[in-house]
Amino acid sequence: MEKNLEFPDLLRLIDERSTAFRAVVAAAPGLDAQVPTCPGWTLFDLVKHLGGGDRFWAAIVGAGSADAPPAEAVAARAALEVPQEREALLAWLDASTQLLLGALRAAGPESGCWTWWPASQSPQTAGGTARHRVQETAVHTYDAQLAGGAPQPLPVALALDGVEEFLFTVCATPSAWPHKPTAFDFHAAEGRSWRLTVDGNGARITRIPAPTAATGEDSDAAGASVHGTASELVLYLYDRIQADSLHVDGDAGLLDLLRAWEPEEK
Numbered sequence: 552m553e554k555n556l557e558f559p560d561l562l563r564l565i566d567e568r569s570t571a572f573r574a575v576v577a578a579a580p581g582l583d584a585q586v587p588t589c590p591g592w593t594l595f596d597l598v599k600h601l602g603g604g605d606r607f608w609a610a611i612v613g614a615g616s617a618d619a620p621p622a623e624a625v626a627a628r629a630a631l632e633v634p635q636e637r638e639a640l641l642a643w644l645d646a647s648t649q650l651l652l653g654a655l656r657a658a659g660p661e662s663g664c665w666t667w668w669p670a671s672q673s674p675q676t677a678g679g680t681a682r683h684r685v686q687e688t689a690v691h692t693y694d695a696q697l698a699g700g701a702p703q704p705l706p707v708a709l710a711l712d713g714v715e716e717f718l719f720t721v722c723a724t725p726s727a728w729p730h731k732p733t734a735f736d737f738h739a740a741e742g743r744s745w746r747l748t749v750d751g752n753g754a755r756i757t758r759i760p761a762p763t764a765a766t767g768e769d770s771d772a773a774g775a776s777v778h779g780t781a782s783e784l785v786l787y788l789y790d791r792i793q794a795d796s797l798h799v800d801g802d803a804g805l806l807d808l809l810r811a812w813e814p815e816e817k
Contacts (some may be wrong), residue, residue, distance in 0.1 A: 553668075553711075553758075554773065555682070555712060555715070556682070556685075556708065556709075556712045558659075558660040558678055558681060560708075561678070561681040561684075561685050562655060562656065562681060562691075562768065563602060564685045564688075564689070564706075564709050565651065565652060565681065565684055565688055566567050566648065566687045566797065568688040568692050568709075569588055569601075569605075569644070569645070569648040569688055569692075571692050571700060572601065572644075572692040572765050572774055573644055573645060574643050575643075575692065575698075575699050576594060576598055576636070576637070576640075576641060576698050577641060577696060578699065578700070579608065579695075579699050581594075582594050582595040582598070582637060582640070583595065583699070584698045584699065585698065586694050586695070586696065586697070586698045587693045587694075587697055587770050588697055588790075589694055593697060594698050595635075595640070595694070596781050597691060597694060597695055598633070598640055598641075598644055598696070599631065599633050600641060600691070600735070601644065601647075601691050602629050602633065602644040602647035602687065602688075603631045603633075603685070604684075604687060605644075605647040605648050605649070605650060605651040606623050606624075606627070606631075606647050606650055607620070607625075607627075607628045608621065608651055608654075608680055608684060608706040609647075609650040609651040609653070609654040609655075610624035610654075611624060611664050611665055611666075611680070612626070612651075612654040612655055612658050612662070612680055613654045613657070613658070613666050613679045614664065614665070614783065615658075615662060615663060615664060615718070616662075616663035616664060616665075616675075617664065617665040618665065619665060620665050624786075627669050639701065647697060648688075649724055650696060651684065654677075655677050655680070655681050656677075658677040659676065659677060660677055660678030661676055661677070662676060662677045662678055663675055664675075664676065664680060666679060666683075668703040668720045670723075670724055670725055671720050671721070671722075671723040671724065672720075672723040672755065672756060673716070673719045673720040673723075679720075681774070682712070682716050683716060685709060685712070685713070686709075686712075686713045686716055686717065686804055689705050689706075689709055689710075689713065689785075690705075690785070690786070690789050690791065693705065693786065693791060694791070697791075703793065704780065704782035704783075705781070705782040705785055705786070706769075707741055707780075707781060707782070710739075710780070710781035710782040710784070710785045711739060711741060711743055711781045712780055713781070713785040714737055714739060714743070714745060714784045715745060715756070715758075717785065717788045717789070718737070718747055718756040719756055720754065720786075721788070722747055722754050722809075723731075723753075723754055723755055723756055724753045724754050724814040725752070725753040726753050726754075726814035726815045727750075727751045727752070727753060728749035728750050728751065728753065728754060728812070729812070730749075730753070730808055731807060732748075732749065732750035733748075733749060733750075733773070733774035734746050734747065734748045734749070734772065734773040734774060735747040735749070735755055735773060735774065735775050735776070735777070735806070735809060736759065736772070736773040736775075736776040736808070737784055737798060738761060738762060738777065738779075739761075739777060739780065739781040739784055740777045740778070740780045740781070741780065741781050742759070742761045743761060743781070744750065744759045744760065744761040744762070745757065745759060746758075746759045746772075747775065747809075749809070753814070754814070755808055768797075769808055773801060774802050774805045775778060775799060775800070775801040775802050775803060775805045775806055776800040776801055777794070777797055777798075777799055778797060778798040778799070778800070779796070779797035779798065779807070783796060783797055784797070790810075796804050808813055
């Protein structure tokens with residue numbers, strides 16, 4: 552069974568993706584470039600969002616276990632002001648990322664902290680936060696690249712971890728599925744697969760064996776099966792690309808139900 556990325560790997564990937572993000576911004580013709588995957592946002596808005604998020608989560612991790620984010624962090628994010636000039640803005644973003652990485656290193660992966668996913672399959676820890684921030688940073692790097700006209704696939708190891716992280720954090724819930732019980736399978740071309748089962752007990756995720764040429768896939772086991780590269784799966788889950796960019800077996804309409812579902816508790 553494949554292991555999740557280790558904590559040092561998560562910290563390295565946050566730093567690497569933030570560096571890649573800053574390189575895109577540095578090379579862009581202007582900060583007013585529109586971001587197609589974030590309607591109404593410019594590249595400047597995207598920088599502000601990512602850096603503000605780094606600072607917000609740094610404060611949360613630093614506060615330790617809590618029932619809510621620190622009031623000071625919430626207020627600071629609401630009143631966030633950032634440099635307008637590109638070089639200073641990029642330096643601010645770098646400093647924001649380093650604040651987050653410093654807080655994560657100081658806390659260690661098992662340290663508890665508030666998160667917005669208490670009822671999910673992801674832990675409320677600094678390690679869980681790092682795992683999620685890797686994906687936030689990676690997807691927003693893709694957004695920035697798209698704004699610059701040269702989007703790149705997410706790195707494979709990061710994307711493989713990202714499919715599971717999204718399913719564990721965003722999809723898992725004890726809230727009852729309001730439709731006929733079913734399952735969704737997600738198959739990464741790199742050889743890893745997951746099943747999202749939804750019924751009256753909520754949504755839960757398990758790893759499953761990847762189909763092979765010898766074993767094939769039991770088409771009756773899942774209501775819908777989604778096939779793509781790990782990068783494509785992550786970008787689909789984050790609503791950056793549409794289902795028609797992937798291969799779907801079974802009832803594709805179930806994916807619309809899953810997309811529209813808003814559980815009462817996550």
